[in-house]
Amino acid sequence: MKKSLITISTSLMLLFGISSGASAASNTYTVKKGDSLSKIAKTYHITVNQLKQWNHLSSDLIKINQVLKTANPGNPANPAKPVKAIKEITVNASAYTLNFKNCTGITATGINLKKNPNQKVISVDPKVIKLGSKVYVPGYGYAIAGDTGGAIKGYKIDVFIPSQKAAVQWGRKNVKIQILN
Template structure:
């Protein structure tokens, strides 16, 4: 998206503008626990918990010890820069931009930023030994969510197959001259609609594709209702002139720009924008006002590809 469009995520109820060194909380996994449960309990994205603990999958085991770092809200003061805030809280500028879905280094006074102080240090101190074992199992299932983009090519190949003219229709005539009696029977065999059974196969493939077009995504929200925001998306949609337009920001490698989608809880929309922090299975949903964008927060949604 254009750098001037400001993105927001819901802030946690932790206040303060000074960054004290906060220690990560160690959590022992119990039977039945999931990363999603911990993300809801500690108001922390699943991806952050995985990063801090060196996890490559969503699978955890009883008695595993996880480091969970509390979320902190930082109110931008006049004269603050991302570099100053990053140094004060022992994080990187890129991390702050990713956590808050910011595409430029510009911040304004009274903006609220979400921080995970010392998060990078916690990540470096954690050994990923316990959770690497099931990586192969989960990676195979996770890859399914991005595979549908490559499968539309299969029906094209099948559709071309009925064009084959391998049946020896011209050769049947010499046979008919030597044996006049069987000649009437051969056209009946040749007139079988051989293309019809194969023409039905693409319909089955289309049903399989439909089932594979539902993606599990992590959604945040953004708005063009802010001072200095141009409101022009990556595909040229003017969101200020069309505040009721439903647009999502996507990773074009997962959902191509221009794709029509249905977002759970949001409705039918168009993939009309991009963002520096929107990579992989993440989307950013356009909201007409700052209040709507802040209230939306960060949540998992199902996205259905409509075309």
């Protein structure tokens, strides 16, 4: 009886070990209950459109146990990797633009926002978030902590938005951000 249990246990461990190893070695993800394309895309630091394109999906509908490609099949040398936050904090977020007099558009870290208006940059208090850190801000996306501001003290951030109208629409809100490095 003991010999049978050991044999069954060993077989099960090998079976599960081999199947999880194969998944980890490849650039795929198996859909689990509660998953969505946006959740998977966020985990792998890719876009929903990339997931849909790489997996030939015409809608956002996915099924449990469906295997999805999480890297560009045409560029296996540059696979997407899950992004893990090293820290999560709640901050008060507002938005800023370059639409004011005497603004150079050059951030504290040297990013030229006039030449790169689509760059995702946030202003931070360097005592709270180190300049140069990569962060994820819900509703804004992945950004670099690349600027400081006179009113940005403590747990406050400013997200750069090139359009005055969109910056006003952003308003002021509390968000839980992820510091990625």
